[in-house]
Amino acid sequence: MPDLEEPWFAELTSLLVRRAEDLGWAVVVRQTFGDHEKEMDVANGVGVPPSDGLLHIPRSLTVADLTRRTRPGPLVLLGEHVEAGPFAHVTIDNHAAAVAATEHVLRAGRRRVAMVGRRSAAPSDAANRRYEGYVDALLDHGIDPEPALVASVGAYNPAEGDAALGRLVTNDAEFDAIVCVNDSVALGVLHRLAAEGRRVPDDVAVIGIDDIAAGRWTVPSLSTVAPDRDRLVERGLAVLERQIAAPVAADQPVEQVTVPFTVVERGSTAT
Structure with missing residues (x-):
């Protein structure tokens, strides 16, 4: 492991x-x-x-x-x-899982969909494929991917998700949904959104991938792709x-x- x-x-x-x-x-x-x-x-x-x-x-x-x-x-x-x-x-x-996550928020009418979780340090083929799935889903819906809406992480944990979302906010990125590369990163994203006063899902919809147990107990509870x-x-x-x-x-x-x-x-x- x-x-x-x-x-x-x-x-x-x-x-x-x-x-x-x-x-x-x-x-x-x-x-x-x-x-x-x-x-x-x-x-x-x-x-x-x-x-x-x-x-x-x-x-x-x-x-x-x-x-x-x-x-x-x-x-x-x-x-x-x-x-x-x-x-x-x-x-x-992993590619199809990210396509499904991205299409889930697109079908809800979201159009400025960010992604948090590209790997910036140790390699991860799963993260790469999930990023590619996110990009392909946007293209399939006629939306051009924007590099400014993609935030990388050095590890898959809430602290990295929190920090990555903070960088998007600092850079004045405009988004109404976030696809997270996994649920652990999504926990940190939810934390930072709350600290920034952004309501989930009213202002920003958030979805992760993996269906870890903790996602059932966040406020609000975390949508996810469950293997x-x-x-x-x-x-x-x-x-x-x-x-x-x-x-x-x-x-x-x-x-x-x-x-x-x-x-x-x-x-x-x-x-």
């Missing part, structure tokens, strides 16, 4: 551990913080006990990195996208289980699984 301080990963890990226990499996969790060297160490079994299989959420690894593993074995990539390759992968369509995390975990474990059970050197199909998502409307975009 990249970082258990990010609620999405913490909640996903908790669910994964519970489902693995149902299978009689023990789980060891290693945080990589998206660091390339740490991700390679995990992929090569360095610093982790001997294990039957690996579920890996990479942020910086490439297919070339993974093909050079010094400790090959059952491997399933979860969540973040790695370009198509010879490794099983279970994920959501089917139950299916994400269940399919990831099922694919890994098949790999573990297969005979050594068996020619197994490379499973590429995309799980669905739903748009959850709550108070922050209510019309």
Whole structure:
């Protein structure tokens, strides 16, 4: 996992551990913080006990990195996208999720839609694809994207969302909706909007992606795009289980699984 301080990963890990226990499996969790060297160490079994299989959420690894593993074995990539390759992968369509989030506010009549959450530091393919989805949705609705309405973050947390929204306000950006790259960033955006005296959703509609538990308890509650995390975990474990059970050197199909998502409307975009 990249970082258990990010609620999405913490909640996903908790669910994964519970489902693995149902299978009689023990789980060891290693945080990589998206660091390339740490991700390679995990992929090569360095610093982790001997294990039957690996579920890996990479942020910086490439297919070339993974093909050079010094400790090959059952491997399933979860969540973040790695370009198509010879490794099983279970994920959501991050581009489509951002399109859905953006279209949700556009259908409500919003036309100056900002985005908070482009990654300015460590790489994140998920963030890049979500940004591209935001841009494509605007173009599909005849709206030219404006760079002045896009704010980057250095990490996915409320403090970064708060600071990024503050920069948009300082730069006098005019917006009536905000698509956030994830819910953690959206929490900070909601906080700064309240501090600026801007009403949500009357003045500004806000939507995130990931459906973390905290979003249900904000005021107003946070609209979001909710991945089917139950299916994400269940399919990831099922694919890994098949790999573990297969005979050594068996020619197994490379499973590429995309799980669905739903748009959850709550108070922050209510019309």
